[in-house]
Amino acid sequence: MNNKGFFYYEIKQGDTIYKLTKEFETSVDRIICANPNINIYNLKIGNKIIIPVGNIVDNSEYYNSEKIKNDLNNLLIIYPFLEIKSIGKSELGKEIYCIKIGNGNKKIFYNGSFHANELITTNILMQYIEQYSRAFVENKKIYNYNAKELFYDTSLYIIPLVNPDGVDLVTGSLLDVDSAYQNAKNIADNFPNIPFPQGWKANINGVDLNLQFPAEWEKAKEIKYAQGFDKPAPRDFVGYGPLTAKESKAIYEFTLKHNFSLVISYHTQGQVIYWDFQNINPPNGKQIGERFSEVSGYKFADVPYNSSFAGYKDWFILKYNKPGYTIEAGLGNNPIPIEQFYKIYEENIGILTLGLVL
Numbered sequence: 001m002n003n004k005g006f007f008y009y010e011i012k013q014g015d016t017i018y019k020l021t022k023e024f025e026t027s028v029d030r031i032i033c034a035n036p037n038i039n040i041y042n043l044k045i046g047n048k049i050i051i052p053v054g055n056i057v058d059n060s061e062y063y064n065s066e067k068i069k070n071d072l073n074n075l076l077i078i079y080p081f082l083e084i085k086s087i088g089k090s091e092l093g094k095e096i097y098c099i100k101i102g103n104g105n106k107k108i109f110y111n112g113s114f115h116a117n118e119l120i121t122t123n124i125l126m127q128y129i130e131q132y133s134r135a136f137v138e139n140k141k142i143y144n145y146n147a148k149e150l151f152y153d154t155s156l157y158i159i160p161l162v163n164p165d166g167v168d169l170v171t172g173s174l175l176d177v178d179s180a181y182q183n184a185k186n187i188a189d190n191f192p193n194i195p196f197p198q199g200w201k202a203n204i205n206g207v208d209l210n211l212q213f214p215a216e217w218e219k220a221k222e223i224k225y226a227q228g229f230d231k232p233a234p235r236d237f238v239g240y241g242p243l244t245a246k247e248s249k250a251i252y253e254f255t256l257k258h259n260f261s262l263v264i265s266y267h268t269q270g271q272v273i274y275w276d277f278q279n280i281n282p283p284n285g286k287q288i289g290e291r292f293s294e295v296s297g298y299k300f301a302d303v304p305y306n307s308s309f310a311g312y313k314d315w316f317i318l319k320y321n322k323p324g325y326t327i328e329a330g331l332g333n334n335p336i337p338i339e340q341f342y343k344i345y346e347e348n349i350g351i352l353t354l355g356l357v358l
């Protein structure tokens with residue numbers, strides 16, 4: 001079996017836990033965590049154990065719907081305290097996964113890749129899941145905060161890939177012989193100025209998932225129709241009604257089931273943090289957003305009028321009057337090259353951690 005991040009090992013004569021950690025450059029804590037049913041201080045010849053090594057998340061490439069499934073399965077093997085489940089399916093029947101870390105009372109929600117060609121945001125969230133999990137197991141800090149304390153104080157829910165079908169289209173994982181690809185191509189042919197598939201932000205049916213929420217949706221419709229997005233499109237089509245796209249509906253219903261204190265939607269690009277909805281300034285929304293701005297170097301700004309309706313964070317603020325953010329990570333043309341991953345991640349590690357604390 002060829003998994004990144006761990007392998008199976010059969011205990012031989014003379015093996016001890018310390019010998020194995022040294023030989024394979026791992027730690028006792030990691031081995032204990034990955035093998036909850038084995039007494040690693042009393043290993044018997046022939047015992048099969050899991051040895052975690054290195055990392056599972058690989059940021060030299062983008063995610064697609066298949067790769068995220070594999071990596072989540074593997075993360076669960078070495079970090080069995082994670083809770084991973086599907087909150088629903090995409091239009092093409094792909095699972096939309098949610099990962100829960102921690103068991104505190106305060107609930108926080110991060111999501112990424114609402115927009116297909118902003119898929120580097122999935123890497124950001126997957127990397128954070130792994131870094132946080134490992135810091136928890138090894139009793140270390142993450143961005144100056146003790147991971148164990150974060151874990152017991154908060155419950156972090158992460159949906160790293162809201163739009164699996166769109167991301168499969170942008171990455172070329174959806175083959176051009178597939179009828180869904182052909183449908184998308186036909187939609188894109190009506191918008192020849194938008195490169196295909198790199199310019200694709202929508203779900204596979206040409207609906208912009210972040211223009212689907214009941215927060216003055218009619219106003220978003222008026223603006224986007226006037227801009228020419230009055231039918232399915234690679235971006236900016238609001239749909240024929242709010243919450244008509246399966247993926248947006250799934251996120252909406254998932255949110256209703258939890259009592260989140262704070263949400264962050266990750267997008268690219270612009271290095272800017274959006275925090276308000278019309279005249280609603282949720283308590284602490286401004287202060288927390290300004291801290292996010294300080295630790296990331298990103299601008300703290302009001303949303304431009306034409307993009308200020310029917311988004312997920314708009315609806316969250318309107319519905320709950322609690323802090324909700326859209327973070328436009330990175331700088332450049334979408335899709336932002338994966339080579340920029342580590343720079344962008346460094347910019348955001350403070351936000352990701354302070355989101356749990358503030």
Ligand SMILES: [Zn+2]
Binds near residue numbers: 114118210267
């Ligand atoms: Zn976006």
